[in-house]
Amino acid sequence: MTRPSDSLSYYRASANPHAEHPRLEGEHVADVCVVGAGFTGLSAALELAERGFDVAVVEAETVGWGASGRNGGQICTGFSTGLSKLEAQVGKEDARKCWALAEEAKTLMRRRIERYKIDCDVKWGYIHVAPKRGDVGYLKEMQDEYEALDYGDTELLSKEQLEENLGSTLYQGGLRDAGAGHLHPLNYCLGLADAAVSHGARIFEHSKATHVETGANPEVRTEHGVVRAKFVVVAGNAYLGKLIPKLYSKIMPVGSFILATEPLGENRARSLIRSDDAICDTNFVVDYFRLSGDHRLLFGGRCSYSTIEPKDLGGFMRPRMLKVFPQLDDVSLDYCWGGYIGITMNRIPDMGRLTNTVYYAHGFSGQGVLLTGMYGKLIAEAIAGQAERFDLLSRFKHTSFPGGPIRTPMLVLAMLYHRMLDMVG
Template sequence: MHGHTDSWYAASANPAPAHPRLEGEVATDVCVVGGGFTGLSAALHLAERGYDVVLLEAERIGWGASGRNGGQICTGFSKGMEAVEAHVGMEAARACWAVTEEAKALIRERVERHNIDCGLKWGYLHAATKPSRMEGLKRDQESLARYGYEDTKLLDRFALMERLKSPAYHGALWEGGAGHFHPLNYALGLADAAAAAGVRIFERSPVERVATGPQPAAYTAEGTVRAKHMVLAGNAYLGPVSRPLYRRIMPVASYVLATEPLGEDGARATIPGDDAVSDTNFIVDYFRLSEDKRMLFGGRASYSQIRPRDLFAFIRPRLLEIFPQLADARLDYCWEGNIGITVDRMPDIGRLDGEVWYAQGYSGQGVALAGMYGKLIAEAIAGHAERFDLMARFRHPPFPGGKLRTPLLALGMLWYRLRDALS
C-alpha cells in the first residue's frame, strides 16, 4: 500500500480509501492527533457516543507502530502484575488487570462487530531461553491464576516440540487468551469503522504545533482544527510537538523480517501450533506465522538510534539460531519501527493543561493496550474518568535530557544484553 514503510503488511493490506489533507479551518468537539490504535480507538469510541471528531494523521492510517508491529496480542502489561501490585496495592491492581483483559476482548469484539479481515488467531507461547527460566514461567502461571486467568499450560521441552520446532528453547508457558493478527489491516478496519461512525479523517496532515489550554487547537501547514478537547496519540512518532510528552518516552527501534511463504509443510516444520511466540529475554525475540505462512520474525531492538546498514544481515543470525531449518528460506521483507518506552515500562496516560489528553509509551506491549487506552480517554472525555484516573496513577519520570539521552539508554541496553546472557 502506497505511503507506508516497505513491509509485508503494506504489501498485503486490504484496499483502503485515501483520506484528504486538512486544508482551511475546521471546528469540532474532539481533535485526535495520530492514526494508530490509540487515536483510532479513541475516535471510534467518541463518535459512537455522538461526538463530532476530526482525526489528523501525519502520513497514512496505521503508518506508525500500529501498522508495523509483530502483530502479537499480549496479556497484561510489559512490566508484569507484581510491579503493578507494589505500586497501587492488590485491589487497584485487580482493576488494572481487568483493563488489560478488556483490551484483548475489545479487539475480538471490534473484529466481529465491524467485520475486520485481519487473520485474528488465539494462542501464545512464552518460550524459555534457559532451563532456569522455567521457574519464572511457573511463577508467571501462578500469578495469572491469582487473577483468575486459568487458560494456561506449562510445556516441557518435549511437549513444546508439538507446538514449536526450535532447538533454542527449554519449555514454555502457553496461554489461550493471547494471540496474533495482521495489525495494519486491523488499523485500516478501525479507520473504516470510525469513518462510518462520522469521524472526519485527514491523512498527510502532520500537526506542527498544538495550542493547549481550555480551547485547544492543532495547526498543520495548510489548516487548523479548533476543538473542545484534543487527544495526542502520536506516541513514539509525535516528537517535540509536545515537549512534556517527548521527555517521558524514548523511541526504541525494533526490526521485523518476513521470509517467503513457507507452505503448509514449512509451517508444520516451524510453528505447528500457529501460536505467537516471544521468549523470556529482556531483549526479546518475537515471531509468528503470517496468514500466507511466512515467518514474521522480530527483535534486536536498537536503543542507540543508529540504523544498521543491512537490516536483513542484522536480524538473520537471530532467526537462524531459533530456526536453523530456515537457512535456505528467501527473505522478502525487512522493516523497522519505533517503540515508545517509558522509564518504568508502564504506559503513560494523562491530561496536559486544559482539555488535552494523551496516552503513549506502552513499552513494546501496545497492540492490545493502545486500543484500550484510547477507549479510556474517550470515556474520560465523556465524563466517566474512573478507569482513566486509575491508570493515570502511574507517574513517569522523564528520561535524562540533552546529549546524555541516547548514550545512557544504549548503555542500559548493553547491561540488559549482558543480563540475558548471564542469568
Template sequence: MPHAPSWYAATAHPAPARPPLVGDVSSDVCIVGGGYTGLVTAIELAAKGMSVTILEAESVGWGASGRNGGQIVTGFNKGIGDIEGWVGKQDARHLWDLSEEAKTMLSDLIDRYGIDCDLKWGYLLAALKPRHMTSLAEHQGELEGLGYDKTRMVGRDEIRSMVATDAYLGGLFDGGSGQLHPLNYALGLAVAAEGLGVRIHEGSRVVRIDTGAAPKAFTATGSVSAKFLVLAGNAYLGDLSPPIRAKVMPAGTYIIGTEKMEAERAQALIPSGIAIADVNFVLNYYRRSPDNRFLFGGGVSYSGFDRPDLKQSLRRTMLKYFPQLADVGVEFCWGGHVAITMNRMPHLGRVSPTTYFAQGYSGHGVALTAIAGRVIAEAIAGQAGRFDIFARVPHRAFPGPPGLKMPALVLGMLWYRLQDWL
C-alpha cells in the first residue's frame, strides 16, 4: 500500500511491515483508521491500560495525515465569535483552551517519543489586499481578548524581509503556529503506539461495522470484537456510517515540491524558514523544506476530480508570487482529501453509546487531531465532560442528494474564487 508519490514519502523514515488482520480477535477498543486521530486515541487509551487494535485500510498515514501541508495552525477554522453563537461564551472558551492544549500535546508527543519530524514554530498569515489587513487586525484583537499574546502585525517593509515576494501588503505573524513533516509525524506516532502495546493492522479495510452493545469491525479476512469502537477515517471513512458521512465533504488539496536548490538560494525565499499562508478563501500555503526545496500548496477542489494540468497550474500560481523560481523545475506533485464540515468546525460525537467518531477538521487537523484523540480516550474511560463540549457544536448535513452535493459546493466555491480575484 504505497503512499502518494510526495516529497513526504520520498523522505519518510523506514517503517516496519504491519500485516493485515487475519482471523477473529478481541480488544478493549477497536479503532478504524491509522491517521493522526486514530493513533493519538490509541496512545491515550493504551496509556490508561486498555488494549487497542487499529485497522488501517492502506498504510499508516496514507490519507490526509501523510499528505497535508504540514502546517500547525492556531485555533479553529472559525473565529471565537462564531463559535460563541453556536455553543455560548463558556463552552466557546473551553473549546479555545482545548485547541491550545492540542498544540501543547503535539509538541509533548514529539518530545516524549523522540519523533523526528522537523518541528519548527513560527507562521505568517499574509495579506494580499487592504481588507485582508483589516481582517487580520480583527483576528489579532480576538486572540488578544482570549489572552493569546504570540501574534504581531507586520507591515509591508517587514514582510518583504520575511518572504521574497512583492505580493503582500503585510500580515500577522504567529509564534504559536508552525510546521512539521506530516508523514514522519504519523509514522512516529505509530511506533509510539506499538511501544505501548497497540496492535496495528495495515491493508485491513473495514467493510462493515456493528455499533451495538457489543461493537465489532469486519474486514475481508477477519474481525475485531471490542467494548468500544472509534471511527477515525475522516475523509476516507467511506460508507461505514452514512449519518456521519453526510456531515462532511471531501476537499482535494494539492502540493508541488521543486527540485533541490542551492542552500543560499532556498533560504533567501523565506529567510526565517517559517511557514506561510495567504488569507484568500481559496488560499495558497508554502514553506521551505530542510533539503532546500520549495513546497507550494493550494488549488483546493470540491469536484472529486483532479485537474489534468495540476502540476502546471500550481507552478503558474507559484510563479505569480515567486517569478525568481522560473528556472527551477517541479519534481513532486501530489494531493489528497481532507474533510470539511458545513460550519468548518471539527465534528465529534457518538454513533451509539459504544461507538465514537471524530472528523471534519476543515484544514486544522495537524493539531486538533491530538486533542480529539485525548477527549475520545477520556470519554471511553468514563470522563466525557470535555468530549461533550465538542459534541455540543451543532453540525448539519450538506444539502441535497449525494449526486448533487459536490456540484452545489463547486458552484459555491466559484463565488468565493470570484471574491478572491476581485
C-alpha cells in the first residue's frame, strides 16, 4: 500500500487554531484507550469522557490526519447501500431501526456543533444529480424509499430546475435532500477533539499503536509508551494496515482525490451552485463537489483501487471538474490531495467486538462523515453497559475480501468493469 499524499490540503491550510498533543511516553492507565483520532475514535472518546470515563486516545499522526480530515465534507442521509441490503440481512423492522439511528446521527452532529461551538462552516442541503437519462428513474426510486421511511425532506428536480441552480448542463435531473449537507471536516474533527479534552480525555499524537493486547487486561503499545486500560476501541479504519489481521481482511483502502480551486469570489462561486448545497452524482465512481466557506469550488472524485496516487493530481482531477464546469478553464487550482476510504465487501460499516474488552468500527464505505458519530457513540454506550443499539448495528455479516495477497489487483479489475458502465451513457 502506498502512502497517501501528505501534500497540504485546503482543510489543513484553513484549519482553526488548535492544540497540539504530546507523544505517548512511558506507562499510562485509563478506563478506555482509543486507537485513532478520526471521527469514529473521537466520537467514542467524547461520549465516554462526557459520561465520566477516563479516556486516552493514541493517534499515529495528528488529529484528523486520516480520512476524517481529508474528505469531501458531504453529510449524507442513510447508508451508502440503500435500505434493501440492510433489510436482506436483518429484516424490515431492524433495517428501519438502523435507518432511524442514521437519522439520529444528524441530531447528534447538530447538537455537538452547537454545544461545543464547533466552527466548521456547516450547511444543510444536498443534491443527488443524474448524469445519464437512465438514472433519473433511480432518483425517483430513492425518493420513494425515503418516503416509505417517512422521510419527507426530498424534492425531485427536472433538468430545467437543476440548471436554474447549477452552472452546469451535464445533468438530466436531481433529487434535493434538505436534511443532508456539508461541512469543513477537519475543523469538525478538531472541534470533537477539543470537546473530548474539555471533559478530561488525553490525546497523544505521533503515537502509532504497534501492538494491541486483546485479552482480559488489554493494552496498547506504541514505540515509546503503553496504555493499560479496561477497554480498547480500535478506530484506525483504512489506515490501520495489518496491525489486527482479522480487521485488515474485512476492509480495503480505496484512494479518492479532491481539488480546491483558488477563491472565486462569492458571485462566481454562487453561479456554480446557487443554493450552496453539496452535490453528488449517481455514478458508481462518483463525482462530488461543493463550495467552501471562502468561495472555492471543492471537487472530489475519481478513485484509485490500487491505492497508487497519480503523480500529477491536479492534472488528473482538473478534466473531471471541467467536464462539469467548462467555464472554469481559466481558474487555477490551489490545493489537491488524496486520502483512503475504507470499504467493506457489502458497503455496510463493520462494527463489533474482537473480545469482551476490545471494540472496533470501520469500513464506512465513503459515507462516514455522519455515521461515524453514531458508531462511535454506540461503542461508548456498549462500554457503559447499554449494548442494545450497538448490537443492532453490529449484527451485519461481513465477509473478507477475496484474493488474499492479490486482493488489490482483483478489486482493480472488478472496479474497472463498473467504471466502464459509468461511461456508457
